[in-house]
Amino acid sequence: MTPSGVLQDGWIYIKDDKIVSVTPTQPNVQGQIVRSSDYIYPGLVDLHNHPIYDTLPRWTPPHLYNNRYEWRRDPVYQNAVQVPERNIVAAEFCDMDEFAEIKQLIGGTTTLLGISAPAFGKPMYDCIKGLARNLDWYSGFYGTNIGHEPVANPLGVTPPNYSLIAPNWPGDMKPADLLKYQSGLNDGSIKAFFIHLAEGKRTDAEAQSEFGLLKDDELLTASTVIIHGVGLLASDFADMSKAGASLVWSPRSNLVLYGETTDVETAAQQGVTIAIAPDWSPTGSSNMLAELKFASDYSTTKLNGLFSAKQLFEMATSIPARLAHVDQLIGTIEAGRYADIFMMSSHSPDAYSNLATASPSDVSLTIVNGMPVYGTPDHMAQAGVTTTEDVSVCGEKRSLNSQALTVSGAFAAATTQLGNALTGQNTSLGPIAECN
Numbered sequence: 347m348t349p350s351g352v353l354q355d356g357w358i359y360i361k362d363d364k365i366v367s368v369t370p371t372q373p374n375v376q377g378q379i380v381r382s383s384d385y386i387y388p389g390l391v392d393l394h395n396h397p398i399y400d401t402l403p404r405w406t407p408p409h410l411y412n413n414r415y416e417w418r419r420d421p422v423y424q425n426a427v428q429v430p431e432r433n434i435v436a437a438e439f440c441d442m443d444e445f446a447e448i449k450q451l452i453g454g455t456t457t458l459l460g461i462s463a464p465a466f467g468k469p470m471y472d473c474i475k476g477l478a479r480n481l482d483w484y485s486g487f488y489g490t491n492i493g494h495e496p497v498a499n500p501l502g503v504t505p506p507n508y509s510l511i512a513p514n515w516p517g518d519m520k521p522a523d524l525l526k527y528q529s530g531l532n533d534g535s536i537k538a539f540f541i542h543l544a545e546g547k548r549t550d551a552e553a554q555s556e557f558g559l560l561k562d563d564e565l566l567t568a569s570t571v572i573i574h575g576v577g578l579l580a581s582d583f584a585d586m587s588k589a590g591a592s593l594v595w596s597p598r599s600n601l602v603l604y605g606e607t608t609d610v611e612t613a614a615q616q617g618v619t620i621a622i623a624p625d626w627s628p629t630g631s632s633n634m635l636a637e638l639k640f641a642s643d644y645s646t647t648k649l650n651g652l653f654s655a656k657q658l659f660e661m662a663t664s665i666p667a668r669l670a671h672v673d674q675l676i677g678t679i680e681a682g683r684y685a686d687i688f689m690m691s692s693h694s695p696d697a698y699s700n701l702a703t704a705s706p707s708d709v710s711l712t713i714v715n716g717m718p719v720y721g722t723p724d725h726m727a728q729a730g731v732t733t734t735e736d737v738s739v740c741g742e743k744r745s746l747n748s749q750a751l752t753v754s755g756a757f758a759a760a761t762t763q764l765g766n767a768l769t770g771q772n773t774s775l776g777p778i779a780e781c782n
């Protein structure tokens with residue numbers, strides 16, 4: 347899947363961490379050869395996830411909510427999701443990170459955003475390195491130390507009249523952060539400003555007041571990427587479009603929590619750029635592939651086919667890469683880009699539809715930064731990976747590259763440890779993939 351379309355029977359030549367060439371004929375070089383009739387896609391770029399929570403099982407809300415403040419303070423939610431996570435994250439962070447990143451890699455995601463720190467305001471652990479790229483902690487693009495990414499990712503801006511019922515949510519934007527974000531956007535040290543916003547019904551006053559706060563704070567900019575925007579109206583999308591701000595759409599989680607999702611039809615009409623991402627496993631999709639499938643069905647059945655399979659592919663690859671300002675590095679398969687790609691068996695003659703209707707076990711090889719991390723035993727062997735650990739995905743035998751697990755340790759040991767910790771919190775480890 348090249349930027350100019352599908353190259354049939356083509357060759358991708360990867361050397362070290364980069365794609366050297368994409369050609370119709372075999373390049374004249376020595377090396378390992380993976381021969382396959384599978385489709386090859388650029389690694390998916392997930393701009394909205396909370397991967398630490400992807401270790402938990404699905405949570406079915408007892409009823410619909412009006413906005414995110416309602417469920418976040420509901421004891422039913424807190425006991426099922428928030429309390430178990432909070433109780434184990436400091437001790438289990440590295441296992442949770444490993445499980446969550448492998449869960450995404452299995453679905454072809456090679457870059458993600460949103461892993462929360464082991465404790466709010468405390469330093470990130472070094473085990474965040476490795477496996478998938480973490481745009482907010484360690485992408486591998488900005489030096490060898492963690493925490494130098496030109497990205498801000500506050501979890502929201504809480505209206506003052508909500509401060510009594512929603513005091514000091516960890517992760518939400520604080521008054522002290524405001525100047526930091528404004529100056530970072532002005533001097534270019536923040537290249538992408540992601541913010542959860544208007545996560546509530548269009549009839550909900552909270553959603554509307556958040557967009558007003560964002561504008562008042564001069565944070566509606568060309569670098570601003572609004573996550574959710576469920577409560578936004580046509581005039582808001584017009585403001586976003588005028589400012590050059592963009593949107594990340596997470597339909598499944600929205601529909602589960604609120605019974606409605608962002609008016610992407612109007613957003614698109616107003617010229618707002620839209621990416622797609624799964625939010626998190628408890629109420630959203632377990633990975634990007636599953637969210638693409640959900641969005642494809644939703645587009646067909648509810649939006650009169652608003653998004654084609656090709657558009658959905660772009661909303662999961664080149665568009666999010668552009669919004670994160672890494673589109674010169676990843677997000678497409680072309681010479682000079684980092685080798686973040688994945689392969690998938692073909693069950694549709696159309697490669698875009700193939701992606702939008704995939705099942706977890708269709709992914710046959712995932713490569714990050716030139717390193718094969720996950721795949722079928724056959725593809726991994728062809729790629730020259732000699733030391734592997736077995737993992738079962740929807741009943742199929744798959745391999746993890748042991749060399750990619752050196753930071754966080756063997757996957758089986760991590761899942762056992764994590765499973766025990768979660769059982770001790772009256773819950774359990776969620777599935778590594780949701781099988782159809």
Ligand SMILES: [Zn+2]
Pocket residue numbers: 394395396542573625
């Ligand atoms: Zn979120």
